[in-house]
Amino acid sequence: MVKIIAIDGPASVGKSTLAKKISKTFKSPVLYSGKLYRALALKIIKRNISFNNTEAILKCIKYIDLDNLSSAELYSSQVDNISSIISAKKQVRNKLVTLQRSFPKKYGSGKKFAIIEGRDIGTIIFPKADYKIFLWAAAEVRAKRRQEQLRKNAKNPSYRKIFSEINSRDRKDMTRKIAPLMPAANSVLLDTTYIDIEQVFNALKEIIL
Numbered sequence: 001m002v003k004i005i006a007i008d009g010p011a012s013v014g015k016s017t018l019a020k021k022i023s024k025t026f027k028s029p030v031l032y033s034g035k036l037y038r039a040l041a042l043k044i045i046k047r048n049i050s051f052n053n054t055e056a057i058l059k060c061i062k063y064i065d066l067d068n069l070s071s072a073e074l075y076s077s078q079v080d081n082i083s084s085i086i087s088a089k090k091q092v093r094n095k096l097v098t099l100q101r102s103f104p105k106k107y108g109s110g111k112k113f114a115i116i117e118g119r120d121i122g123t124i125i126f127p128k129a130d131y132k133i134f135l136w137a138a139a140e141v142r143a144k145r146r147q148e149q150l151r152k153n154a155k156n157p158s159y160r161k162i163f164s165e166i167n168s169r170d171r172k173d174m175t176r177k178i179a180p181l182m183p184a185a186n187s188v189l190l191d192t193t194y195i196d197i198e199q200v201f202n203a204l205k206e207i208i209l
């Protein structure tokens, strides 16, 4: 049976880097669940739908395709912002539960692990996941990492702007009423403030192998 690894944590903490590394090493599929909210945000931006129009937003969910979530457009700061807003809507979250829960069955057959990263994977989506990891790092360190990542893509955003966006997303993700970002009681907390991805990966291997 495929084992589920749930990875949760705040923005720019390195969840997707870690998930990608596990996926490559163990030839196992990964779902970046934030992409579902991003794909939905992009759709509503393109269709000029207001983020207050929940009914119209819900109608767009049918266009989200698990096989097709790799557009670069998903990572604009407008999408960052709108995806965070719509992810606070209960009906939106409820509708996305089934899609996320279908992932291990759909892609995990014959694989060692199915990796899902997000904010509520260990708490709401897969409360019975085999392994639950909560990644953490100080906001200053996450802002620096994000800045370096953006520089690699030939962008040069100010540190202040990134830092303030990270703080504002943290606030939204952690204080929303529905499925706020928090560690599951039985998760393993990995604080990555002072360690790099290799060290995080080594710590993780101790847990999953």
Ligand code: DC
Residues within 6 Å of the ligand: 011, 012, 033, 034, 035, 037, 038, 080, 083, 084, 085, 087, 088, 117, 118, 119, 120, 121, 169, 173
């Ligand atoms: O992980 P990300 O930055 O791609 O996520 C985009 C937004 O979606 C972020 O503001 C939080 C939200 N999100 C969520 O509420 N629940 C998840 N499981 C994943 C992401």
